[in-house]
Amino acid sequence: MNEHQNNGHTTGYLGRIDKLIAHHESIAAALRVTRDLLTNEARTVKQKRLDVISDALAIDAQRRSHKPGKRGPYKKHSPGSAGGRFSNRARTERRRDSLALLEQFSTTTPGRPDTTRGLRGIGSLVRRGYLAKRGKGKKAGYVRTSKEFVV
Secondary structure, eight states: OOTTEETTEEOHHHHHHHHHHHHHHHHHHHHHHHHHHHHHHHHHHHHHHHHHHHHHHHHHHHHHHTOSSOOOOOOOOOTBTSSSTTBHHHHHHHHHHHHHHHTTOOSSSOBOOOOTTTTTTHHHHHHTTSEEEESSGGGOEEEEOSOOOOO
Protein backbone atom coordinates (compact mmCIF):
# COMPACT_ATOMS: atom_id res chain seq x y z
CA MET A 1 0.00 0.00 0.00
CA ASN A 2 1.02 3.54 -0.60
CA GLU A 3 1.97 5.65 2.33
CA HIS A 4 -0.67 8.24 1.57
CA GLN A 5 -3.55 5.79 0.91
CA ASN A 6 -5.41 3.98 3.61
CA ASN A 7 -8.38 1.82 2.65
CA GLY A 8 -9.08 3.86 -0.49
CA HIS A 9 -8.92 7.16 1.39
CA THR A 10 -6.07 9.53 0.93
CA THR A 11 -4.43 10.94 3.98
CA GLY A 12 -1.78 13.44 4.73
CA TYR A 13 -0.49 16.30 2.71
CA LEU A 14 -0.15 14.29 -0.54
CA GLY A 15 -3.79 13.32 -0.33
CA ARG A 16 -4.86 16.93 0.09
CA ILE A 17 -2.75 17.92 -2.90
CA ASP A 18 -4.38 15.16 -5.00
CA LYS A 19 -7.84 16.42 -3.96
CA LEU A 20 -6.89 20.03 -4.85
CA ILE A 21 -5.53 18.97 -8.24
CA ALA A 22 -8.74 17.05 -9.02
CA HIS A 23 -10.88 19.98 -7.84
CA HIS A 24 -8.97 22.55 -9.88
CA GLU A 25 -8.94 20.32 -12.96
CA SER A 26 -12.74 20.22 -12.84
CA ILE A 27 -12.83 24.02 -12.46
CA ALA A 28 -10.44 24.42 -15.41
CA ALA A 29 -12.60 22.08 -17.49
CA ALA A 30 -15.72 24.11 -16.59
CA LEU A 31 -13.93 27.34 -17.52
CA ARG A 32 -12.87 25.86 -20.88
CA VAL A 33 -16.47 24.85 -21.63
CA THR A 34 -17.70 28.33 -20.66
CA ARG A 35 -15.06 29.98 -22.83
CA ASP A 36 -16.02 27.81 -25.81
CA LEU A 37 -19.69 28.62 -25.34
CA LEU A 38 -19.02 32.34 -25.13
CA THR A 39 -16.74 32.25 -28.14
CA ASN A 40 -19.36 30.42 -30.19
CA GLU A 41 -22.07 32.81 -29.01
CA ALA A 42 -19.93 35.83 -29.87
CA ARG A 43 -19.31 34.35 -33.30
CA THR A 44 -23.02 33.79 -33.87
CA VAL A 45 -23.88 37.32 -32.70
CA LYS A 46 -21.21 38.76 -34.96
CA GLN A 47 -22.43 36.61 -37.85
CA LYS A 48 -26.01 37.76 -37.25
CA ARG A 49 -24.89 41.40 -37.34
CA LEU A 50 -23.00 40.80 -40.56
CA ASP A 51 -26.05 39.10 -42.05
CA VAL A 52 -28.31 42.02 -41.10
CA ILE A 53 -25.86 44.56 -42.51
CA SER A 54 -25.41 42.66 -45.76
CA ASP A 55 -29.20 42.26 -46.10
CA ALA A 56 -29.68 45.99 -45.52
CA LEU A 57 -27.05 46.84 -48.10
CA ALA A 58 -28.68 44.52 -50.62
CA ILE A 59 -32.12 46.05 -50.01
CA ASP A 60 -30.69 49.56 -50.30
CA ALA A 61 -28.93 48.69 -53.57
CA GLN A 62 -32.15 47.23 -54.93
CA ARG A 63 -34.11 50.33 -53.86
CA ARG A 64 -31.60 52.63 -55.52
CA SER A 65 -31.57 50.65 -58.74
CA HIS A 66 -35.34 51.04 -59.18
CA LYS A 67 -35.28 54.84 -59.12
CA PRO A 68 -35.94 56.25 -62.58
CA GLY A 69 -33.40 59.03 -62.24
CA LYS A 70 -31.24 60.75 -59.74
CA ARG A 71 -32.70 63.82 -58.17
CA GLY A 72 -30.42 66.77 -58.10
CA PRO A 73 -29.56 68.90 -55.11
CA TYR A 74 -32.13 71.20 -53.54
CA LYS A 75 -32.29 74.46 -55.45
CA LYS A 76 -33.11 77.45 -53.34
CA HIS A 77 -35.25 79.95 -55.16
CA SER A 78 -34.34 83.57 -55.01
CA PRO A 79 -36.65 85.58 -52.73
CA GLY A 80 -39.72 86.78 -54.51
CA SER A 81 -39.21 84.67 -57.61
CA ALA A 82 -41.77 82.02 -56.75
CA GLY A 83 -45.45 82.57 -56.09
CA GLY A 84 -47.10 82.20 -52.72
CA ARG A 85 -46.71 84.13 -49.51
CA PHE A 86 -43.04 84.92 -50.14
CA SER A 87 -43.48 86.50 -53.54
CA ASN A 88 -42.76 90.17 -54.07
CA ARG A 89 -46.43 90.83 -54.79
CA ALA A 90 -47.58 89.19 -51.55
CA ARG A 91 -44.91 91.00 -49.55
CA THR A 92 -45.99 94.36 -51.01
CA GLU A 93 -49.63 93.62 -50.17
CA ARG A 94 -48.73 92.85 -46.55
CA ARG A 95 -46.75 96.07 -46.33
CA ARG A 96 -49.70 98.05 -47.72
CA ASP A 97 -51.97 96.43 -45.11
CA SER A 98 -49.52 97.47 -42.39
CA LEU A 99 -49.42 101.02 -43.78
CA ALA A 100 -53.23 101.19 -43.78
CA LEU A 101 -53.20 100.07 -40.16
CA LEU A 102 -50.53 102.64 -39.25
CA GLU A 103 -52.51 105.47 -40.86
CA GLN A 104 -55.26 104.95 -38.26
CA PHE A 105 -53.00 106.22 -35.47
CA SER A 106 -52.10 109.74 -34.42
CA THR A 107 -48.66 110.85 -33.30
CA THR A 108 -50.13 112.62 -30.23
CA THR A 109 -53.38 110.97 -29.09
CA PRO A 110 -53.35 107.30 -28.06
CA GLY A 111 -55.96 105.27 -29.88
CA ARG A 112 -57.15 101.84 -30.87
CA PRO A 113 -57.42 100.62 -34.47
CA ASP A 114 -60.80 100.54 -36.21
CA THR A 115 -60.59 97.10 -37.71
CA THR A 116 -62.41 93.79 -37.57
CA ARG A 117 -59.08 92.04 -37.04
CA GLY A 118 -58.73 93.50 -33.55
CA LEU A 119 -55.15 94.06 -32.48
CA ARG A 120 -53.72 91.61 -34.96
CA GLY A 121 -50.60 93.02 -36.58
CA ILE A 122 -50.08 95.65 -33.88
CA GLY A 123 -47.44 93.63 -32.05
CA SER A 124 -45.04 93.47 -34.97
CA LEU A 125 -45.40 97.22 -35.55
CA VAL A 126 -44.68 97.88 -31.86
CA ARG A 127 -41.65 95.54 -31.92
CA ARG A 128 -40.25 97.24 -34.98
CA GLY A 129 -40.74 100.72 -33.51
CA TYR A 130 -43.54 102.10 -35.70
CA LEU A 131 -46.06 102.23 -32.82
CA ALA A 132 -45.70 102.80 -29.08
CA LYS A 133 -48.15 101.82 -26.36
CA ARG A 134 -49.40 104.65 -24.13
CA GLY A 135 -51.60 104.38 -21.04
CA LYS A 136 -52.68 101.42 -18.90
CA GLY A 137 -55.65 99.10 -18.76
CA LYS A 138 -58.72 99.88 -20.86
CA LYS A 139 -57.51 103.40 -21.53
CA ALA A 140 -54.34 102.09 -23.17
CA GLY A 141 -53.80 102.96 -26.77
CA TYR A 142 -51.11 103.24 -29.39
CA VAL A 143 -49.41 106.27 -30.89
CA ARG A 144 -47.42 106.43 -34.05
CA THR A 145 -43.70 107.08 -33.65
CA SER A 146 -41.55 109.24 -35.88
CA LYS A 147 -40.03 106.20 -37.60
CA GLU A 148 -40.79 106.26 -41.33
CA PHE A 149 -42.59 103.26 -42.83
CA VAL A 150 -41.55 102.40 -46.39
CA VAL A 151 -43.66 100.12 -48.59
